[in-house]
Amino acid sequence: KLYLDPFMDMYNSEIISYSISRKPSSQAIVSALTQAIEATNDCKYRRPFHSDRGWAYQMKVYNKMLTKNKIFQSMSRKGNCYDNSVMENFFGVLKHKMYYGVVYYSYDELKNAIEKYITYYNQYRIKSKLNWMSPVEYRLSFVA
Structure with a gap:
């Protein structure tokens, strides 16, 4: 069992950062958030970071990091799964393609499989x- 905390760029559906941990922790989500902030630092426009209403996205340290970096927090409405459907779809595809029907015998084996899948998904x-491009190909096709 492990916990995956990904951040997705809604422009091209690319997973721009993530953390994987053995248990849910504030350190894991802050690590992924820090990577996401760094990956989007050159954004010319207002940066909204959307999430569900989970405890990790309501932590004071999470909110302070968003505020410090001038990032707008967008959060799903209570009881409305459609607000976060893009990430839910990613999780569904990930589970379908590399998890269901496969037995992973260790944390490291599952972690490596997820990391390989995210690389495949992005590239x-x-x-x-x-x-008909991958998320990375699409992003790079507009770089001048």
């Missing part, structure tokens, strides 16, 4: 909404 998994 090779094409999407029709991205003109």
Whole structure:
């Protein structure tokens, strides 16, 4: 069993940062948040970070980091799963493609499989909404 805390760029559905831990912890989410902030530092526009209503996204340290970096916090409405449907879809695809029906015998084996899947998802998994490109290919196609 492990806990995955990913951050997705809604522009191209790329997982821009994540942390994997043995148990839910504030350190894991802050680590992923720090990476996401660094990955989006060059953004010219207002940066909204959307999340569900989980305890990790309501921590004072999380909110302070967003405020310090001029990031707008967007949070799902209570009881409305559709607000976070993009991330829920990612989790569903991840479980379907590399988890269901497979037995992982250790934390490290599962962690490595998830890391490999995220690399595949970002760099090779094409999407029709991205003109049949992967998230990374799509992002790079607009870099001048």
